[in-house]
Amino acid sequence: MDINYLNELLIPGQLGHLFTITAFVGALFAAISYFFSANAKTEALQKSWRRLGRIGFVTNAISILGIIIILFALIFYHRFEYHYVWAHSSLELPFRYMLSCFWEGQEGSFLLWAFWHAVLGFFVVKTAKKYEAPVMAVLCITQFYLGSMLIGIYFFNYKVGSSPFILLRDFMQNAPIFQRADYLSFIEDGNGLNPLLQNYWMTIHPPTLFLGFASTLLPFAYVIAGLWKMDFSKKWALHTLNWTLFSGGILGLGVLMGAAWAYEALSFGGFWAWDPVENASLVPWLTLVAGLHTLVIYRHTDYSLKATLIFLILTFILILYSTFLTRSGILGDTSVHAFTDLGMSGQLLVYIGFFAIPALILFLFRYNKLPGKSKEENLYSREFWMFVGALLLAAIAFFITLDTSWPVINKLFGTNVTITDPINHYNRYTIWFAILLMIGSGMVQYLRYKKDKLGDWSKRLILSVGLSVVATVFMAFVSDIKSVAYVVLLAAGLFGVIANLTYIINVLKGKIKVSGASVSHIGFALIIVGILLSAGKREVISENSLNIDYGEAFEEKDRRENVLLQKNMPIKMGDYRITYLGDSVSGPNVYYKVNYKRYKEDIVVEEFMLLPNAQLNEKMGLVASPDTKHYLSKDVYTHVSQVPKRDIDPSELAVDFHKFNLAKGDSAATKRWSIVLDDFNPKPQNLSYIPAEGDIAVAGLLEFNNGRTIFTAEPIYYIRENQVYNIIDYVQELGLTIKFANINPATGEASFEIEEKETLPEYIIMKAIVFPFINILWLGCITMVIGFFMAMIKRVAELKRIRKKDITVK
Amino acid sequence: MKKSHILALFVIGMAISVIVAMSSGYSSYATFNQATLQQGKEFRVIGNLNETKDMNYDPIVDPNLFSFQMIDKDGEERKVVFNGTKPRDFERSEDIVLTGKMDGDVFEASNILLKCPSKYVEDQIEIREYSANKTS
Numbered sequence: 007m008d009i010n011y012l013n014e015l016l017i018p019g020q021l022g023h024l025f026t027i028t029a030f031v032g033a034l035f036a037a038i039s040y041f042f043s044a045n046a047k048t049e050a051l052q053k054s055w056r057r058l059g060r061i062g063f064v065t066n067a068i069s070i071l072g073i074i075i076i077l078f079a080l081i082f083y084h085r086f087e088y089h090y091v092w093a094h095s096s097l098e099l100p101f102r103y104m105l106s107c108f109w110e111g112q113e114g115s116f117l118l119w120a121f122w123h124a125v126l127g128f129f130v131v132k133t134a135k136k137y138e139a140p141v142m143a144v145l146c147i148t149q150f151y152l153g154s155m156l157i158g159i160y161f162f163n164y165k166v167g168s169s170p171f172i173l174l175r176d177f178m179q180n181a182p183i184f185q186r187a188d189y190l191s192f193i194e195d196g197n198g199l200n201p202l203l204q205n206y207w208m209t210i211h212p213p214t215l216f217l218g219f220a221s222t223l224l225p226f227a228y229v230i231a232g233l234w235k236m237d238f239s240k241k242w243a244l245h246t247l248n249w250t251l252f253s254g255g256i257l258g259l260g261v262l263m264g265a266a267w268a269y270e271a272l273s274f275g276g277f278w279a280w281d282p283v284e285n286a287s288l289v290p291w292l293t294l295v296a297g298l299h300t301l302v303i304y305r306h307t308d309y310s311l312k313a314t315l316i317f318l319i320l321t322f323i324l325i326l327y328s329t330f331l332t333r334s335g336i337l338g339d340t341s342v343h344a345f346t347d348l349g350m351s352g353q354l355l356v357y358i359g360f361f362a363i364p365a366l367i368l369f370l371f372r373y374n375k376l377p378g379k380s381k382e383e384n385l386y387s388r389e390f391w392m393f394v395g396a397l398l399l400a401a402i403a404f405f406i407t408l409d410t411s412w413p414v415i416n417k418l419f420g421t422n423v424t425i426t427d428p429i430n431h432y433n434r435y436t437i438w439f440a441i442l443l444m445i446g447s448g449m450v451q452y453l454r455y456k457k458d459k460l461g462d463w464s465k466r467l468i469l470s471v472g473l474s475v476v477a478t479v480f481m482a483f484v485s486d487i488k489s490v491a492y493v494v495l496l497a498a499g500l501f502g503v504i505a506n507l508t509y510i511i512n513v514l515k516g517k518i519k520v521s522g523a524s525v526s527h528i529g530f531a532l533i534i535v536g537i538l539l540s541a542g543k544r545e546v547i548s549e550n551s552l553n554i555d556y557g558e559a560f561e562e563k564d565r566r567e568n569v570l571l572q573k574n575m576p577i578k579m580g581d582y583r584i585t586y587l588g589d590s591v592s593g594p595n596v597y598y599k600v601n602y603k604r605y606k607e608d609i610v611v612e613e614f615m616l617l618p619n620a621q622l623n624e625k626m627g628l629v630a631s632p633d634t635k636h637y638l639s640k641d642v643y644t645h646v647s648q649v650p651k652r653d654i655d656p657s658e659l660a661v662d663f664h665k666f667n668l669a670k671g672d673s674a675a676t677k678r679w680s681i682v683l684d685d686f687n688p689k690p691q692n693l694s695y696i697p698a699e700g701d702i703a704v705a706g707l708l709e710f711n712n713g714r715t716i717f718t719a720e721p722i723y724y725i726r727e728n729q730v731y732n733i734i735d736y737v738q739e740l741g742l743t744i745k746f747a748n749i750n751p752a753t754g755e756a757s758f759e760i761e762e763k764e765t766l767p768e769y770i771i772m773k774a775i776v777f778p779f780i781n782i783l784w785l786g787c788i789t790m791v792i793g794f795f796m797a798m799i800k801r802v803a804e805l806k807r808i809r810k811k812d813i814t815v816k
Numbered sequence: 817m818k819k820s821h822i823l824a825l826f827v828i829g830m831a832i833s834v835i836v837a838m839s840s841g842y843s844s845y846a847t848f849n850q851a852t853l854q855q856g857k858e859f860r861v862i863g864n865l866n867e868t869k870d871m872n873y874d875p876i877v878d879p880n881l882f883s884f885q886m887i888d889k890d891g892e893e894r895k896v897v898f899n900g901t902k903p904r905d906f907e908r909s910e911d912i913v914l915t916g917k918m919d920g921d922v923f924e925a926s927n928i929l930l931k932c933p934s935k936y937v938e939d940q941i942e943i944r945e946y947s948a949n950k951t952s
Contacts, residue, residue: 397827405834422844426858426915427926431841435834568901570879628903648875648901678876712876771879771901 012188014087022076022171029069030153033146036062040143056139066149067124073117077170081107086193089177090170096198106203109212112333113156113170120152122220137245140231148223151357201621201629207267218257219325222290224249226322229315233372243305248801250298255794257291262787273630273645275775280432282337285410286328289403294321296399303389306455308379310393315369323362330354336413384458391450402439437495440534444498447527448505470505485543495538502531522797529790536783547580548774568647573768586770595619598646598770618645641777650767659764667757676762682709690722695733701726706746706756721746848892851918861914863888873902886912898925
């Protein structure tokens with residue numbers, strides 16, 4: 007098949023391919039050089055190998071940057087001959103979302119990941135000193151593996167990786183369109199970016215999360231370096247602690263940004279759904295934080311080194327495992343995150359094995375030589391209870407991993423287990439862990455390292471306990487919380503906040519520099535309190551607003567959370583009277599104007615407009631984004647669940663004709679309306695009817711009711727000079743035409759002709775939820791992340807101090 | 817008794833209680849027949865929409881009521897009732913994953929997960945080519 011295709015731009019793709027190969031080879035070269043540098047006996051040899059390693063690493067970093075720039079340029083210039091560009095972008099894609107194309111596809115995600123490793127690698131080269139060689143050897147071997155995901159070449163009929171520069175015609179070789187040399191002129195537009203990603207959160211959340219993922223490599227690499235060189239010195243611990251704090255802060259931020267994105271942009275009505283993809287990023291964070299605590303113990307007491315090593319190795323392995331879970335397509339039946347399988351599951355599994363097995367073997371090999379203490383921790387020491395806390399974190403991580411892995415377990419062992427109601431399922435047990443963690447975070451700081459006496463421990467805590475009890479009673483009363491589990495959780499959360507706050511004030515004397523840990527604990531406790539108050543007490547105000555009796559078929563427990571809003575017909579919801587005012591189109595989005603008014607004794611005391619929007623996407627159906635009114639103490643959250651099709655030809659609307667003979671008090675029914683003839687009016691008045699002398703006139707007073715709306719119509723029948731006239735009543739927006747056709751004076755029966763035209767549907771079906779005190783949650787998130795960085799800044803300063811001392815000693 | 821023993825007991829006790837708490841949340845994939853035998857128990861059922869039968873959704877009457885006929889992997893057909901809005905472009909779904917329980921002969925779904933045609937299907941290119949041929 008030799009076709010000279012027209013108008014293709016192949017040079018950037020070839021250059022890109024070249025870069026994928028130099029990135030791959032550079033990483034391998036760097037890994038090998040750094041390996042020899044780490045094992046070299048003499049300083050000269052170490053240095054020369056290290057120089058080679060740096061050259062390889064820089065080659066890798068520059069190549070990755072080159073790949074990113076070329077790919078971005080191809081997206082920018084809409085070169086749809088490239089499959090990645092065609093699949094993930096389109097002509098109308100705004101510039102600000104072009105970067106988002108990187109994290110929609112698998113190749114782009116690996117690219118971003120490799121990019122962050124490269125950035126972090128420069129910091130390692132600059133700061134790691136004697137740890138540079140072993141740490142960079144681990145980092146570069148990871149780059150080598152990520153590079154292999156991007157080269158897309160065949161080794162013995164097995165495709166290794168998938169290149170972002172593959173051409174559309176190579177990707178779909180069998181499509182007949184590629185028989186034409188001028189095929190490009192028929193590909194007018196790309197497939198487009200998933201509308202869910204066209205949201206400002208999606209321009210900041212994925213890069214942050216990927217930086218978090220990438221940064222877990224460094225604690226892992228330092229652990230491997232420690233095991234390799236058998237160096238678990240103070241300096242090693244400080245380096246590892248710094249990177250663990252950085253990683254914990256960034257990964258935590260990434261996870262929480264995901265929650266914020268889900269809340270602001272997705273329409274499932276919450277911020278955490280225990281979706282496998284969410285769990286997969288939460289679990290490594292939990293084990294990382296467990297490792298952080300045991301590492302702090304090790305620094306102070308020499309206990310818990312083995313646990314630290316295990317947790318930090320596990321964290322990185324879990325990151326790989328979560329990549330496998332989310333990218334292999336195995337979660338298909340359980341996750342709404344639609345990642346497609348690029349046929350690389352096998353490669354991902356090899357990737358996990360490649361890191362997990364050697365790390366484990368190295369750990370077991372060195373196990374007996376690891377420094378440790380034979381004496382047990384004291385029961386009343388801080389280190390013992392911090393260790394218990396770390397175990398709790400690891401236990402949650404274990405159970406969440408187990409429950410997230412059922413699709414994998416089912417596949418491996420032929421079992422058939424699934425979780426039908428994930429949110430309740432996970433909440434039911436994580437709530438108890440959260441309670442224990444909150445109480446622990448408040449109490450354990452008041453214990454002392456290496457002591458076996460409680461001393462005045464209880465005395466120092468009594469103030470916090472007292473304040474927490476008062477605060478709990480107050481909050482439970484204000485927020486109307488009755489469930490025992492919730493009250494206990496609230497008490498634990500408030501205790502976590504108050505005990506840590508008093509610790510900063512009373513024990514640390516308000517010294518901000520050293521209070522990073524307490525600040526993080528306060529943040530974490532605020533998150534728990536925020537979740538409890540906002541999610542536990544959330545109120546769907548669009549519920550039960552229609553007082554329609556649906557009959558016995560519907561039980562009370564049936565959730566009826568959506569309400570239909572006809573245009574310009576107000577409905578009362580909670581404290582508000584809301585009206586749908588119409589829509590407007592902006593780009594791919596349709597914005598629905600929903601007016602909220604709050605009344606106090608018939609006077610409008612507050613009015614605002616919410617603009618929930620939806621994309622009516624051909625490929626994904628309705629993709630709704632909520633709009634939220636933020637108050638300090640609550641959020642009013644609104645999203646459309648369904649809208650009528652917009653493109654209906656008016657001539658296609660169905661028209662029904664009815665003829666009813668009704669006497670006074672009789673009723674009739676059409677498809678949508680029940681109609682009652684209330685009365686006759688012998689003296690009709692109407693703009694179109696001017697009474698004249700000698701008229702015999704009568705109007706029928708008809709009441710129309712559809713269960714939601716009631717209105718009356720008054721068609722007129724009159725005889726003037728022996729001539730019969732009818733004055734028709736119209737209800738335009740409901741498509742009704744009502745004609746009083748005749749009356750039989752003998753029986754008193756009147757005949758009405760009713761034309762019922764299907765209306766051009768102008769309504770939205772929407773859901774509105776009030777989240778009380780959700781700002782406590784966001785405040786907690788920010789506080790926790792700040793705490794991580796406060797702690798890190800302190801350790802970095804400490805590291806610098808030690809360095810200076812070293813230099814002066816020399 | 818050593819502290820590590822207390823700790824071990826504590827962890828084991830914790831694990832047992834969590835597993836007990838977790839077990840009530842588990843269910844399994846089933847067919848309509850299996851779900852019918854265990855009325856009221858929650859299952860997940862995978863199947864396809866029976867496109868020859870009517871779907872019922874009239875938002876004017878009730879925006880929270882949608883019903884349709886689904887054929888499961890064994891070829892059994894049941895009416896499915898869902899208390900929510902009809903997912904847009906429901907007709908185009910390939911596979912439907914329902915969560916819910918049988919009530920008599922009707923499956924009450926609490927959750928519907930649709931598997932829609934993947935973005936990567938090749939026929940999108942073919943469709944485009946078809947329209948191009950008409951103009952050329």
